[in-house]
Amino acid sequence: MCEAAEQDLYAVLGASPSDTVQQLRHRYQRLALQYHPDRLGGQCSSEAESGVKKFLEVDAAWRILSDQNTRRQYDLQRRAQQLQQDWPVDSTVCLEDMTWNQDECAYTYDCRCGGGFSVTEEEVDKETRSTQQNGEEEESEDGQQRGVVVCCDTCSLSVYVTWSLQDSNVK
Template sequence: MCEAAEKDLYAVLGASPSDSVQQLRHKYQQLALQYHPDRLGGSSQAESGVKRFLEVDAAWRILSDQNNRRQYDLQRRARELKQDWPVDSTVCLEDMTCDEEECVYTYSCRCGGAFSVSEEEVEEETQRRQQDDEEEETEEEEHRGVVVCCDTCSLSVCVTWLLHRKTQMLK
């Protein structure tokens, strides 16, 4: 599903995310008939038709299954959100100033404002990611992060920190 996630599967079928499974099936069937290799015969368009048929078939296989479609929609939405909220730079948590009384990390913005993230947000994100990693059985040292907006301007940064995980050897 990784390669298919790069393309908009709804666009491949000429559909929209609000279409029902029956509407998607109808659009799939029309395109499958149009681009099926048996219908194209030995024409010069056969090669591009086969490629288009395979794209349509792959899109249908993902969007016709309720669980795969839900997962694809979540990935699609995450890509849209990422595109709508550009990150101007990356800042390490260690480079931020820690105010122990307020329990907040701050970093100065070039506009004179500040980026701030609370210790609570860092802890919550760390715990959430540890749970995700445990479900995926990942045992690596990874960067964690959150996107933070400036309190004065429209700039945003990704605040990152390392999460150290102890590798457990199975004997």
């Protein structure tokens, strides 16, 4: 179920979390008929391949959402993930654009309210180690990137601080 948690299973079925099992079943059956490999046999291989992939996604979503226990578990994981991501993020700031504060061993950045954002060297190192240990690599144009959400010490704004995994010792 970990792979399925990365994508919204309700969206795969074109449904919403408030739908009943009967509504989900109806949506599943409609999509399963549309993308079933037997119905796609006459199409070119790339269309058939994408149809089979879609069918497998729909089937996996249905298997989780059709069972009361697995659906409840999925909904709890989904809600926990939403709560972690619901930050009022104002902007993205590169770690190298922040000012190194030697006294506090932290990177700082001024907020528009007059307060400031601060991320410690320890937080950067911890997140970098965690990423490397878990094999989580977020690719970007510059290579492997990582980041954390940092709250202003005065107002309710937050920024997403990013850095390259190769350059995590920016100072």
